Amino acid sequence: MPKPQFLAVVSAVVVLLQMTSGPGSGAQPPSTVERRQQAMKDMAAAAKTIAAMFSGDVAYDKTGLQEAASAFVLHGSELSTLFAGHARSESEADDQRIAAERKEFDEIAAGLEELALVFYRKAARAGDVLTPDMRMGSSVPGGGSLLGARPSRTEADLSAIPAEHLFHMMLETCTTCHSKYRLRK
Numbered sequence: 722m723p724k725p726q727f728l729a730v731v732s733a734v735v736v737l738l739q740m741t742s743g744p745g746s747g748a749q750p751p752s753t754v755e756r757r758q759q760a761m762k763d764m765a766a767a768a769k770t771i772a773a774m775f776s777g778d779v780a781y782d783k784t785g786l787q788e789a790a791s792a793f794v795l796h797g798s799e800l801s802t803l804f805a806g807h808a809r810s811e812s813e814a815d816d817q818r819i820a821a822e823r824k825e826f827d828e829i830a831a832g833l834e835e836l837a838l839v840f841y842r843k844a845a846r847a848g849d850v851l852t853p854d855m856r857m858g859s860s861v862p863g864g865g866s867l868l869g870a871r872p873s874r875t876e877a878d879l880s881a882i883p884a885e886h887l888f889h890m891m892l893e894t895c896t897t898c899h900s901k902y903r904l905r906k
């Protein structure tokens with residue numbers, strides 16, 4: 722076996738040994754609390770990017786918008802699982818209340834995921850400039866936030882809403898959940 726290849730095999734074996742040699746050695750996989758806090762931080766960073774693009778503080782770029790949008794889809798879909806009762810001191814989550822109001826918590830999380838998917842599809846179809854129809858204030862058949870609050874909203878309803886408005890509806894979802902289920906704000 723040529724030397725570089727041999728070295729590659731050896732280092733792969735070393736990595737494997739490190740991974741299997743149990744607690745205390747090497748990095749631990751992140752705990753559920755760390756994972757959910759990281760998911761939240763990723764969404765906050767994505768929200769900042771998107772807000773800056775809509776406000777013109779940073780130049781709009783299609784790929785950047787899509788990437789940021791995908792963070793909401795990814796994390797929105799895992800929130801229910803990441804908050805399945807892990808009360809720990811370093812967490813800001815009101816785990817007891819989440820457990821007691823499981824259905825409502827999951828509905829808020831599902832609401833975020835639903836908005837995120839429609840937003841992501843719009844971002845994926847967006848062109849090289851932000852067109853007026855992606856903007857807040859372009860006409861919304863059936864009416865804006867009223868529609869957002871309506872429990873029976875359909876995906877077709879949501880698709881009629883401009884991207885920037887959907888983004889604001891997503892941010893409302895963050896606030897709704899935090900005001901109920903996050904202890905320190």
Ligand code: HEC
Pocket residue numbers: 754757758759761762764765768793800811812813814815826829830833891892894895896898899902903904
């Ligand atoms: C379904 C409920 C829910 C939704 C929706 C939600 N959050 Fe959270 N968020 C929480 C809870 C609960 C915590 C506390 C988590 C912990 O400490 O274990 C939290 C924590 C955070 C934190 C602090 C993370 C840290 O530890 O540093 C940030 C930032 C955050 N959320 C941003 C967002 C943003 C941005 C959105 C919307 C795109 C959002 N969240 C949507 C429930 C939610």
